[in-house]
Amino acid sequence: MRVLRSSAVTAVAVAAALTAVSGCSGKSDGKDSDAITVKASDDACEVSKTSFPAGHVTFKVQNKGSKVTEVYVYAAGDRIVTERENIGPGTKAEITATIKKAGSYEIACKPGMKGDGIRQKITVTGNDKAEKSNPELDKAVAEYRKYVQQQADETIPAAQKFADAVKNGDVDEAKKLYAPSRTGWERTEPVAESFGDIDPKVDVREDGLEKDQKWTGWHKLEKSLWADNKITDEDKQLAGQLMTDLKDWQKRVGTAEITPTSMANGAKELLDEVATGKVTGEEERYSHTDLADFQANVEGARKAYELLKPVAGKNDAALTQELDKQFGALEQLLGNYRDGDGFKAYDGVGADDRKKLSDAVNALAEPLSKLAGAVAK
Incomplete structure (x- = not known):
């Protein structure tokens, strides 16, 4: 149930191409430099990268606010692909996902667990290379x-x-x-x-x-x-x-x-x-x-x-x-x-x-x- 929870949200409004990791065997090197940092606070949603290539992606969420937060991954029309809830003030969370197609997306933080959130546009470039199933x-x-x-x-x-x-x-x-x-x-x-x-x-x-x-x-x-x-x-x-x-x-x-x-x-x-x-x-x-x-x-x-x-x-x-x-x-x-x-x-x-x-x-x-x-x- 999506309702008032003890959490402030980072929602990633993505086209249907944003899949919470596909059934492929592609590897991620896991380097912190490849991760996208999302700093969620009570009045802001800061994203370390606004453009990155399609493929495996890691969002490292930091809750800098005073309210608990949760993280959503949305497809077009706010269709939810994945989410991470219960990120308390001063804590961190990590979300692994795969964005397979290029396009315009949004990252939105929802302090207070209600409304559309504070949204930031991001751009995904290229297309994820075909990987062995x-x-x-x-x-x-x-x-x-x-x-x-x-x-x-x-x-x-x-x-x-x-x-x-x-x-x-x-x-x-x-x-x-x-x-x-x-x-x-x-x-x-x-x-x-x-x-x-x-x-x-x-x-x-x-x-x-x-x-x-x-x-x-x-x-x-x-x-x-x-x-x-x-x-x-x-x-x-x-x-x-x-x-x-x-x-x-x-x-x-x-x-x-x-x-x-x-x-x-x-x-x-x-x-x-x-x-x-x-x-x-x-x-x-x-x-x-x-x-x-x-x-x-x-x-x-x-x-x-x-x-x-x-x-x-x-x-x-x-x-x-x-x-x-x-x-x-x-x-x-x-x-x-x-x-x-x-x-x-x-x-x-x-x-x-x-x-x-x-x-x-x-x-x-x-x-x-x-x-x-x-x-x-």
């Missing part, structure tokens, strides 16, 4: 594409049951079906969010609304069901609109730009989702079904990682060993909060337990942030 990475991308489509396909009937319950005015049944209707979306959220026009319709929280934006989607219905404990005629209409928007996502998800590093960066984004929304209890503030979303985010991150692991393991065996360890630890800890087929309500999880969950998420997020670099070696 890496069969293992090609397979990983193909399998992940199948997974993403499957999640979208499975979301539709689950969401339809939820929408039907809302349309029928059945509050209790709608509450029961709410969390399961979101699982597929949460597992593949970075890909879903890459269509910048869909996410604000289906998954925005009230505090993430832009000026004059009408509130629609899951969280509007969540508030009606739990905070108001009633279903209005407008809610019934919104349930229908939710299905229209989700079917649009299902239809378009097959066209998403999916590459090895977009998968790796997406896995990290899912952990950022957990850190900034689920662990804090902000995501499902009315239903308190945060742990169900938490589980789905971790499952989605694990899927991307497992598909990339054969290549990442060859390039950085120590990293994959650490990731195996931290994924296992987080999954085991999360299992402690299961309740039947679901999870305990998050408002019943105390501060000490939330701290344990947060620590486990952070322990996984740190090595996971290095996965894209390992894949791109």
Whole structure:
């Protein structure tokens, strides 16, 4: 969900050619001199290079501001290719990507996590030279594409049951079906969010609304069901609109730009989702079904990682060993909060337990942030 998060953003608005590392075996020498430094502050977005050749590129982001920041890579029309979230004041982050075609792009920093951000134009010259395909990475991308489509396909009937319950005015049944209707979306959220026009319709929280934006989607219905404990005629209409928007996502998800590093960066984004929304209890503030979303985010991150692991393991065996360890630890800890087929309500999880969950998420997020670099070696 793209909403007010504890982060200030660097968004790279790029044409569809900006792919978060393609399924190629081209190597990057990793020299700092080749990296593009992005200095994000509360009122500026400084870029060290405004022109550079197509190919593998590393953005080294420095948060010089007082607010947490996140970094997006956009395709034309603000179509998100990749992002890096949760970059705290005074900290740094690195994003590995591949820009395959020449053209005009933008880098935008979003202090405060809202709006279009402070944008800087950049120019990519030439075209990335054809590189020998890496069969293992090609397979990983193909399998992940199948997974993403499957999640979208499975979301539709689950969401339809939820929408039907809302349309029928059945509050209790709608509450029961709410969390399961979101699982597929949460597992593949970075890909879903890459269509910048869909996410604000289906998954925005009230505090993430832009000026004059009408509130629609899951969280509007969540508030009606739990905070108001009633279903209005407008809610019934919104349930229908939710299905229209989700079917649009299902239809378009097959066209998403999916590459090895977009998968790796997406896995990290899912952990950022957990850190900034689920662990804090902000995501499902009315239903308190945060742990169900938490589980789905971790499952989605694990899927991307497992598909990339054969290549990442060859390039950085120590990293994959650490990731195996931290994924296992987080999954085991999360299992402690299961309740039947679901999870305990998050408002019943105390501060000490939330701290344990947060620590486990952070322990996984740190090595996971290095996965894209390992894949791109």
